[in-house]
Amino acid sequence: xxGVIQSPRHEVTEMGQEVTLRCKPISGHNSLFxxxxxxxxxxxxxxxxxxxVPIDDxxxxxxxxxxxxxNASFSTLKIQPSEPRDSAVYFCASSRxxxxxxxxxxxxxxx
Amino acid sequence: GQQLNQSPQSMFIQEGEDVSMNCTSSSxxxxxxxxxxxxxxxxxxxxxxxxxxxxxxxxxxxxxFGITRKDSFLNISASIPSDVGIYFCxxxxxxxxxxxxxxxxxxxxxx
Numbered sequence: 522x523x524g525v526i527q528s529p530r531h532e533v534t535e536m537g538q539e540v541t542l543r544c545k546p547i548s549g550h551n552s553l554f555x556x557x558x559x560x561x562x563x564x565x566x567x568x569x570x571x572x573x574v575p576i577d578d579x580x581x582x583x584x585x586x587x588x589x590x591x592n593a594s595f596s597t598l599k600i601q602p603s604e605p606r607d608s609a610v611y612f613c614a615s616s617r618x619x620x621x622x623x624x625x626x627x628x629x630x631x632x
Numbered sequence: 633g634q635q636l637n638q639s640p641q642s643m644f645i646q647e648g649e650d651v652s653m654n655c656t657s658s659s660x661x662x663x664x665x666x667x668x669x670x671x672x673x674x675x676x677x678x679x680x681x682x683x684x685x686x687x688x689x690x691x692x693x694x695x696x697f698g699i700t701r702k703d704s705f706l707n708i709s710a711s712i713p714s715d716v717g718i719y720f721c722x723x724x725x726x727x728x729x730x731x732x733x734x735x736x737x738x739x740x741x742x743x
Contacts, residue, residue: 525674554730564675564720564733576729612674619663619724621731623674 523547527613527624534631539601542627545594546615554621555588555598556612564612570596603631636721636734644740651708653737655721663724664697664704665731670717678719679706711741 526545534540546553554569568578570590578588585604590596600607610628614621638655645651655664663682667675679690681697681704688695694707704721721734 552729563735566730566733569730571729614674619665619731620677620680621675621722623676625672626674 525613525615525622525624527611527627529627530625531628532630534603534629536604536631537602538631539599540603540607540629540631542598542611542613542629544596544598544613544615544624546596546613547622548594550615550617550622551593552616553590553596554614554616555596556614556623558610558612558626567598600629603629605631607631636723636732638719638721638734638737640737641735642738642740644742645711647711647713647741647743649711651711651715651739652705653707653719653739654703654705655723655734656703657723657732658702659723659725660701661723661732662701662726664695665722665724666693666695666704666706667720667722667733668717669720669736675718675720708739711739713741713743715739716741 528543551572555567557565567580568588573590588598608630610626612623612626614623636657665680666678668678669675679695684701685699686697692709696705718736718738720736722731
């Protein structure tokens with residue numbers, strides 16, 4: 522079991538650029554979650570999917586953020602255009618029941 | 633979303649000391665979980681509690697599900713330097729698809 526795999530681990534981009542974060546959940550897990558972590562706000566749930574269907578995206582900050590899950594083994598979180606305040610660590614987690622397994626995160630820096 | 637408050641926010645303790653932290657909510661949860669996040673990694677599940685009053689141990693860790701179902705406690709005995717990290721509580725409510733995470737307790741162990 523390779524765990525939840527996120528890429529890239531680090532991303533530095535210029536303001537206004539498009540950023541795409543990727544996640545491969547654990548095989549057999551039917552729920553996938555995207556979180557953002559900052560010092561000020563802690564862990565924030567952005568969006569989650571059940572069986573590849575978005576269930577709750579009320580945590581997505583604004584229209585610049587979008588997430589897709591085209592199949593059970595892949596999800597993306599896209600920010601377009603990116604802004605400095607988007608700088609944070611973005612985590613993907615997957616679960617079959619309640620015990621989430623988190624990836625190692627993508628540290629995004631927008632300059 | 634639901635607010636889970638953790639205290640203390642941070643702790644600095646001497647190696648070998650015992651640690652206590654707690655998590656409280658104004659809402660009832662039917663499952664409590666405790667996670668640990670080490671620097672540069674995602675949170676990892678430590679303990680899950682499923683019944684009010686339940687006391688569960690995992691090595692030097694002991695967690696309790698509060699009788700009111702609105703709180704939970706985590707104790708670490710004889711702390712060691714590798715206990716350093718951020719500890720998150722998380723709660724699940726019946727009918728919900730996702731977990732609600734606490735604000736975190738940052739633990740520093742001084743050798």
